[in-house]
Amino acid sequence: MTTPHWLFGDHLGPHFLTPGKDGPARDAPVVLVEARSVFRRRRFHRAKAHLLLSAMRHRAAELGDRAVHVRAETYREGLREAVGDGTVTVHHPTSHAALRLVRSLPRVRVLPARGFLLPHATFRAWADGRGGGRLRQEDFYRWIRHELDLLMDGDAPAGGRLNHDHANREPPPKGARTLDAPAPYRPREDAIDEEVREDLDRWEREEGIRFVGRDGPRRFPASRREALAALRRFVRHRLAGFGPHEDAMLAADPVMSHSLLSSSLNLGLLHPAECVAAAEDAWRAGRAPVASVEGFVRQVAGWREYVWQLYWYVGDAYRHRNALGHHAPLPAWFRELDADGVTARCLATVLAQVRDTGWTHHIPRLMVLGGFALQRGWDPLAVTDWFHRSFVDGYDWVMLPNVVGMSQYADGGRTTTKPYTSGGAYIHRMSDLCGGCAYRPTDRTGRRACPYTTGYWTFAHRHRELLAGNQRTARVVRGLDRLGDLDEVLRTDRRWEQGPP
Structure with a gap:
């Protein structure tokens, strides 16, 4: 048999x-x-x-x-x-x-595992060859491009360089409410979805199983056919405009030119190799610029593959890393995705996106949600669990390296060169989320002080010694020393301990 x-x-x-x-x-x-x-x-x-x-x-x-x-x-x-x-x-x-x-x-x-680009043994050989110490994503990405001949012209990278990130960091177009990109693929619900929704309703009603967030019309592919249609639409109509604004945020346009393929990849409906190949074919056919294609290849073959391999390489104990000694619990308003109770427009907007769709792109995750958690000193294990539960593409292997390593710096810098957090100035530069907000990104004291700006300086003060010893963050400490109103900044920041900003 x-x-x-x-x-x-x-x-x-x-x-x-x-x-x-x-x-x-x-x-x-x-x-x-x-x-x-x-x-x-x-x-x-x-x-x-x-x-x-x-x-x-x-x-x-x-x-x-x-x-x-x-x-x-x-x-x-x-x-x-x-x-x-x-x-x-x-x-x-x-x-x-x-x-x-x-x-x-x-x-x-x-x-053996399937659905990824490399066997575990191949990554382990690469990582062990680096002494098992710091494992930078950029080093891995450059290696895998050569190893798998991805977006290469012989021994040379397509377009003359391996990383086009310099061209992919533009703020949103001035005055634009949306990026005006072609719409992404949207699936149509069917009888299976109707049955699922009835079952979930019954579980909540009769079995005490509780959920968070809203279950609107399904936005992401649930079959191989739908996933392939989403991939084709992205490559043909959206990939060309993806790169320049991939780090930008617009309140009325949460999707912009992002692929929305992460959930399909993480369900196993798409294979990363076919996604990378389709993007590279678009460049070779002249349908997409190399910077946009490289940015997408970096997300799939660079970052996604790196996170998967790192998850298994560092082991299960990695989830308990807490190099910064952060132990504050997540507040109820954050756990419940209570966007309506938040005043800060950037945080309220992003939290509402998660509440309504279970998704937002990588910069809101890192700089708005993760940055706020890092500034408040929330427990990184609890933050990791929240991301795992709250996102449609969230799995343990996805969130553990992303949150513990990159977002919360809880591994002490094994995978990143500095903590990723910022004041309101970064959010103001890269989005329209500060417009119409009750707070001002430039204010660090007073009634209109921005919680990200006060949080940034509070975080720097709390971890002054660590930041002073890192060449990438030593300048932050020098700036901290020049603040004549630091005590008032710290007092202002403590107001957020009483409730949402």
């Missing part, structure tokens, strides 16, 4: 069923288990739960009679119902907890 193959909810693309020596048997029965215990353990965003269940059910429908689709309380119960005492294969899961689970189960054979 052919050994069944188990698909987790983020193993949904065809590459997880390709047969071979490291893959499932050809035409093997496919097991999909929906475990309600996942949603009992954590309070996920409702749109995230909807997307995951919709994607699993769409995949089961595509597989037809080949699928054994079980809805159970736990994975153990579901697997027992699906295969009894039989053996199953499964590709390497995407979290330490899931890997511990499958290794604890009898008669489960774990196959």
